[in-house]
Amino acid sequence: MLKKILSSLLLTLxxxxxxxxxxxxxxxxxxxxxxxxxxxxxxxxxxxxxESLSGSRSELxxxxxxxxxxxxxxxxxxxxxxxxxxxRYGDFILYRPxxxxxxWLLWIGPFVLMIAGITALLMYLRxxxxxxxxTALSDDENKRIDAxxxxxx
Amino acid sequence: MKAKFIIPLLLFIVLVxxxxxxxxxxxxxxxxxxxxxxxxxFKVPQLADEKKSFSPEDLKGQVWVLNVWASWCVACREEHxxxxxxxxxQVAPLIGLDYKDKRADAMEMLARQGNPYNLSAxxxxxxxxxxxxxxxxxxxxxxxxxxxxxxxxxxxITKDVLDKSIYPLIAQLNKA
Amino acid sequence: xxxxxxxxxGHFALILALCVSIIQGVLPLIGAQQGRREWLVxxxxxxxxxxxxxxxxxxxxxxxxxxxxxxxxxxxxxSNSQLPTVYRLGAVWGGHEGSxxxxxxxxxxxAFAVAQLSKTLDEFMVARVLGxxxxxxxxxxxxxxxxxxxxxxxxxxxxxxxxxxxxxxxxGLVFHPPMLYMGYVGFSVAFAFAIxxxxxxxxxAAWARWSRPWTTTAWIFLTLGIALGSWWAYYELGWGGWWxxxxxxxxxxxxxxxxxxxxxxLVVTEKRGGFKNWTVLLAIMAFSMSxxxxxxxxxxxxxxxxxxATDPRRGIFILLLLSLVVGSSLFxxxxxAPKSTLGGKFSLLSRETLILMGNxxxxxAAGSVLLGTLYPLLIxxxxxxxxxxxxxxxxxxxxxxxxxxxxxxxxxxxxSWKTTDLKTLLKRLWIAxxxxxxxxxxxxxxxxxxxxxxxxxxxxxxxVIASGVLQIIRQCKVGMPTRSFIGMQLGHMGIxxxxxxxxxxxxxxxxxxxxMAPGDTVTVGGYQIRLMGVxxxxxxxxxxxxxxxELVRNGKVQELMYPEKRNYDSSTMPMTEAAIDAGLTRDxxxxxxxxxxxxxxxxxxxxxxxxxxxxxxxxxxxxxxxFAVMDKRYRLRVKK
Numbered sequence: 024m025l026k027k028i029l030s031s032l033l034l035t036l037x038x039x040x041x042x043x044x045x046x047x048x049x050x051x052x053x054x055x056x057x058x059x060x061x062x063x064x065x066x067x068x069x070x071x072x073x074e075s076l077s078g079s080r081s082e083l084x085x086x087x088x089x090x091x092x093x094x095x096x097x098x099x100x101x102x103x104x105x106x107x108x109x110x111r112y113g114d115f116i117l118y119r120p121x122x123x124x125x126x127w128l129l130w131i132g133p134f135v136l137m138i139a140g141i142t143a144l145l146m147y148l149r150x151x152x153x154x155x156x157x158t159a160l161s162d163d164e165n166k167r168i169d170a171x172x173x174x175x176x
Numbered sequence: 177m178k179a180k181f182i183i184p185l186l187l188f189i190v191l192v193x194x195x196x197x198x199x200x201x202x203x204x205x206x207x208x209x210x211x212x213x214x215x216x217x218f219k220v221p222q223l224a225d226e227k228k229s230f231s232p233e234d235l236k237g238q239v240w241v242l243n244v245w246a247s248w249c250v251a252c253r254e255e256h257x258x259x260x261x262x263x264x265x266q267v268a269p270l271i272g273l274d275y276k277d278k279r280a281d282a283m284e285m286l287a288r289q290g291n292p293y294n295l296s297a298x299x300x301x302x303x304x305x306x307x308x309x310x311x312x313x314x315x316x317x318x319x320x321x322x323x324x325x326x327x328x329x330x331x332x333i334t335k336d337v338l339d340k341s342i343y344p345l346i347a348q349l350n351k352a
Numbered sequence: 353x354x355x356x357x358x359x360x361x362g363h364f365a366l367i368l369a370l371c372v373s374i375i376q377g378v379l380p381l382i383g384a385q386q387g388r389r390e391w392l393v394x395x396x397x398x399x400x401x402x403x404x405x406x407x408x409x410x411x412x413x414x415x416x417x418x419x420x421x422x423x424x425x426x427x428x429x430x431s432n433s434q435l436p437t438v439y440r441l442g443a444v445w446g447g448h449e450g451s452x453x454x455x456x457x458x459x460x461x462x463a464f465a466v467a468q469l470s471k472t473l474d475e476f477m478v479a480r481v482l483g484x485x486x487x488x489x490x491x492x493x494x495x496x497x498x499x500x501x502x503x504x505x506x507x508x509x510x511x512x513x514x515x516x517x518x519x520x521x522x523x524g525l526v527f528h529p530p531m532l533y534m535g536y537v538g539f540s541v542a543f544a545f546a547i548x549x550x551x552x553x554x555x556x557a558a559w560a561r562w563s564r565p566w567t568t569t570a571w572i573f574l575t576l577g578i579a580l581g582s583w584w585a586y587y588e589l590g591w592g593g594w595w596x597x598x599x600x601x602x603x604x605x606x607x608x609x610x611x612x613x614x615x616x617x618l619v620v621t622e623k624r625g626g627f628k629n630w631t632v633l634l635a636i637m638a639f640s641m642s643x644x645x646x647x648x649x650x651x652x653x654x655x656x657x658x659x660x661a662t663d664p665r666r667g668i669f670i671l672l673l674l675s676l677v678v679g680s681s682l683f684x685x686x687x688x689a690p691k692s693t694l695g696g697k698f699s700l701l702s703r704e705t706l707i708l709m710g711n712x713x714x715x716x717a718a719g720s721v722l723l724g725t726l727y728p729l730l731i732x733x734x735x736x737x738x739x740x741x742x743x744x745x746x747x748x749x750x751x752x753x754x755x756x757x758x759x760x761x762x763x764x765x766x767x768s769w770k771t772t773d774l775k776t777l778l779k780r781l782w783i784a785x786x787x788x789x790x791x792x793x794x795x796x797x798x799x800x801x802x803x804x805x806x807x808x809x810x811x812x813x814x815x816v817i818a819s820g821v822l823q824i825i826r827q828c829k830v831g832m833p834t835r836s837f838i839g840m841q842l843g844h845m846g847i848x849x850x851x852x853x854x855x856x857x858x859x860x861x862x863x864x865x866x867x868m869a870p871g872d873t874v875t876v877g878g879y880q881i882r883l884m885g886v887x888x889x890x891x892x893x894x895x896x897x898x899x900x901x902e903l904v905r906n907g908k909v910q911e912l913m914y915p916e917k918r919n920y921d922s923s924t925m926p927m928t929e930a931a932i933d934a935g936l937t938r939d940x941x942x943x944x945x946x947x948x949x950x951x952x953x954x955x956x957x958x959x960x961x962x963x964x965x966x967x968x969x970x971x972x973x974x975x976x977x978x979f980a981v982m983d984k985r986y987r988l989r990v991k992k
Binding site (some may be wrong): 086087090109110112113116 | 312
């Protein structure tokens with residue numbers, strides 16, 4: 024009888040050691056957390072100097088993350104959650120500026136700059152080639168200059 | 177052809193113009209999108225008597241002021257004298273929203289410093305604050321007879337703000 | 353109570369330096385204009401004395417920190433008797449006033465170097481270059497003495513200082529700002545050369561030849577400084593990020609982008625006499641960006657984790673300084689540039705064109721970063737509301753602009769000067785294209801996840817690497833490669849390595865946020881990380897809870913890791929010191945969070961593949977720059 028008790032005790036002990044323990048995720052719902060992270064990463068922590076809502080440890084950030092979790096559980100879409108935040112805090116809370124008339128310049132700007140740059144370049148090159156007569160120093164001249172410079176102290 | 181060389185300078189002057197204006201702005205201030213929108217509804221227990229509750233509905237038909245404060249908020253002490261003045265003036269009901277605070281600490285502070293409020297409501301988990309776009313304490317709202325937010329003060333109320341913004345606005349809203 | 357007079361020496365040295373800088377700035381420039389030799393020759397000695405005085409001033413400030421002189425306000429605000437010595441010295445530049453002093457000290461240092469190493473340069477040119485540097489120093493010294501004096505006294509002295517922000521108590525602080533400033537400030541030399549050329553009316557290839565090593569050296573420092581800052585943020589902040597497009601980061605990145613365009617443009621101007629106006633403009637822009645960055649960080653117009661404590665008076669002063677320096681330079685440019693002559697002829701497909709195209713992309717990139725950084729300010733100034741422009745914007749905009757740059761990087765070196773033949777290019781490059789495509793498909797497939805963006809990253813990186821390898825092979829057949837050539841290869845490879853690092857980490861990193869009690873294990877990236885226990889630990893000026901973790905792979909314990917949660921005596925906010933096991937192909941990153949009930953802790957672990965290639969790539973770039981600078985052409989003749 025004692026042997027039986029002892030061996031089952033040992034077995035339990037053994038099993039619990041073997042099952043030590045793959046750490047449990049902090050979040051009760053990892054999929055929800057993933058969504059939370061991706062949404063809050065693009066939002067600003069309003070009380071920090073310049074941190075995202077996702078990483079900030081401030082109290083307001085924790086409260087807002089809690090709100091977002093609730094909203095996700097309620098089945099809201101990403102867009103609805105963003106609207107929720109913007110309704111309360113304005114566009115300032117979004118790190119990805121919304122595309123509206125006041126931000127057209129921002130979003131189009133780089134593209135326009137690019138086109139302008141390439142166009143200016145091509146125009147310049149065309150014009151240049153018809154104007155240039157060679158005024159660059161030839162290799163010979165370069166060598167002479169080097170020699171002259173070396174002679175100086 | 178020669179004109180193009182002046183473009184960098186012109187662009188730079190425009191840039192400096194903006195930077196100069198920017199020096200006078202606070203890049204961290206978050207203006208409220210709730211101005212001229214209805215004050216979000218809520219119902220929370222009162223500070224003095226937990227069994228009683230408070231809701232903005234209670235004050236429909238009146239112009240009133242909502243002040244978000246807390247016993248742990250250092251800047252709130254700065255504006256306390258202004259709040260006392262506002263409270264005494266009786267131009268509009270002054271309601272406190274005790275934000276993420278402990279009842280005992282809040283009561284103690286009011287007892288010690290003076291209670292400017294007609295009543296204070298408790299926002300224990302900060303949810304009301306979030307709905308009002310609160311991101312720091314203190315913040316103050318002026319709400320009109322129809323329950324629309326007409327003004328938000330971010331940070332402590334100074335004499336200036338009281339005299340130049342709050343009193344005139346309340347008077348104006350009362351006439352309507 | 354007796355107070356030391358030593359700080360006053362530092363203060364006095366600054367005042368003297370101001371006087372000397374005025375002389376250095378004004379007289380040689382007028383002298384060069386009017387041909388007055390007596391004034392020309394003042395340039396060098398004035399520069400040498402300036403440097404000496406700044407060295408004294410800086411040394412005095414460092415001394416005050418070393419001996420804990422809390423009668424100096426700046427020391428009291430940023431240091432503490434419990435602060436370890438090395439951080440007391442780093443604290444010298446931990447705040448606004450001290451870092452500005454470092455700025456000026458390094459400025460006079462660069463000027464001194466120019467004075468010493470320009471013996472073969474035409475004396476009118478020397479006078480102008482040193483004169484311009486003197487004027488810049490004057491402006492900054494006025495700023496320091498007027499609004500930001502590091503030697504201001506605190507009387508009666510504080511018992512002990514407020515100490516340094518714990519985030520700054522790190523070796524990164526000791527190296528990052530000086531490196532960065534060496535770069536920022538170093539662009540003043542290219543700037544001075546450009547202005548000197550404009551003033552003299554002689555915009556020729558010789559100017560480019562002189563500017564090149566100075567500019568490249570400054571660029572090396574800036575590259576290292578930015579890389580250090582990024583690496584420091586990675587290991588210090590506890591969440592594994594390495595770039596946040598924070599306004600202050602952007603403020604250092606913009607000069608780097610312009611600087612990179614500049615070093616390439618200088619090549620063309622030197623070799624072929626072309627792009628003179630453009631190169632001069634770039635030189636002015638690079639230093640302007642440095643000054644703009646200095647303004648942005650210290651004026652309070654932008655929110656940033658890096659921003660120094662602000663004072664509107666300072667903002668106004670720097671803006672004035674910025675306006676004067678850049679405004680007058682651009683005015684001079686508008687006046688004189690039209691007069692310069694064109695360089696050699698080159699066809700539409702040539703190395704010149706490809707470099708110029710690359711330049712355009714770099715400038716567009718810098719412009720986009722500037723647009724994004726300043727846009728919130730712009731909107732606010734126009735009373736159109738308040739918005740934020742953060743990483744989502746910058747990533748969306750910057751990456752597409754860099755794609756053509758990476759493409760060109762592999763093509764450019766194969767193109768000949770003046771003109772090149774498309775067929776030849778294709779012949780040289782087809783192998784590289786094949787390698788790139790194979791990599792783009794194979795690597796993501798091997799790693800288990802294929803996305804277009806990831807494939808693009810590998811495509812471009814291996815395109816550059818393969819092209820580079822082919823170039824090296826070809827060159828070695830012909831003869832010993834020059835240092836310049838090696839420099840170019842290292843520089844371009846560096847970027848490719850960087851891109852691999854970014855792509856790998858971005859696509860394949862793993863993160864787990866778990867609850868761990870002693871004995872628990874978490875698996876990430878093929879590694880097991882087991883918590884042995886968490887216990888108290890003591891540092892020189894902090895208390896900590898230190899975790900001991902085993903890093904296990906294939907059943908074998910590889911490493912022990914000790915992340916900490918520190919509570920500094922001087923601060924209420926707890927600080928996370930992550931434990932990182934760095935390796936060539938991956939970092940394992942363990943961060944201790946909050947204590948939980950049941951003897952457990954919140955722990956965050958990361959598996960970051962190839963993350964060190966990000967900074968490794970930067971190191972390669974800097975090394976490339978070093979080789980380029982050490983090319984035979986720039987070696988000085990030492991007269992016996």
